[in-house]
Amino acid sequence: MGCISVFFRRILLFIISLLGSRNRIVENDSIDSMTRSDPAADTQSEQPSKNHLRMANFNGVTTIRANGILLDDNMQPDVKAIAKLANANNVALYIVAIVSDDTMEKHVRDTFKAHNLFTSTFTPEQLLFAETHEAEKSIARALSSQKHVTNDEAVTTDLSRFVPAIVHVGRLTQAVPRDNITVVQSLTELL
Numbered sequence: 198m199g200c201i202s203v204f205f206r207r208i209l210l211f212i213i214s215l216l217g218s219r220n221r222i223v224e225n226d227s228i229d230s231m232t233r234s235d236p237a238a239d240t241q242s243e244q245p246s247k248n249h250l251r252m253a254n255f256n257g258v259t260t261i262r263a264n265g266i267l268l269d270d271n272m273q274p275d276v277k278a279i280a281k282l283a284n285a286n287n288v289a290l291y292i293v294a295i296v297s298d299d300t301m302e303k304h305v306r307d308t309f310k311a312h313n314l315f316t317s318t319f320t321p322e323q324l325l326f327a328e329t330h331e332a333e334k335s336i337a338r339a340l341s342s343q344k345h346v347t348n349d350e351a352v353t354t355d356l357s358r359f360v361p362a363i364v365h366v367g368r369l370t371q372a373v374p375r376d377n378i379t380v381v382q383s384l385t386e387l388l
Contacts, residue, residue: 257287257343262333263294263305265348266366266384272305276312281388283319290318291340293325293333302326346384353378 261267261282267275272294282290296302306324315321327333330352337345337356344362347353353365357375364387365380373380381387 258289258340259344260291260337260342261346263292278384279314291323291325293336296326
């Protein structure tokens with residue numbers, strides 16, 4: 198019985214370690230001693246800059262809206278950007294494509310396959326689909342995204358309360374409402 202509990206404890210610790218660098222275990226690896234706050238990380242996030250948002254610093258779960266950022270108007274992928282994102286160290290990348298129907302979903306999936314974008318670090322299960330902007334927000338929150346990249350102003354504003362770092366690609370019509378939002382003109386500024 199003790200062997201089983203040690204096994205489950207190790208699995209739980211492994212899962213917790215996958216959640217990102219902001220979660221850490223202290224003193225005897227006990228769950229009760231887990232802390233969600235890392236003062237050094239909090240100091241960095243208080244003053245966001247393009248430098249600390251570069252992909253080298255994208256640790257943990259990162260969600261990116263595909264439409265208009267990684268996919269053009271014809272739903273063709275930016276192969277170089279996706280390959281660079283998929284191969285970044287310490288990043289669990291999820292790409293969210295907004296599609297209107299199953300045919301469009303199949304087209305996007307087939308295009309990713311045709312360009313050999315699925316690898317051991319970016320699998321077909323990490324290409325997600327949604328029909329609405331609300332679904333994009335729900336996906337980012339459900340995955341406990343540490344960073345979300347979008348070009349939708351409403352998503353940027355709404356998610357800024359829940360996601361530690363938001364990157365808005367393009368222009369914002371309003372002033373940046375929170376310190377955790379960084380505005381860039383193109384994704385290449387981060388790569």
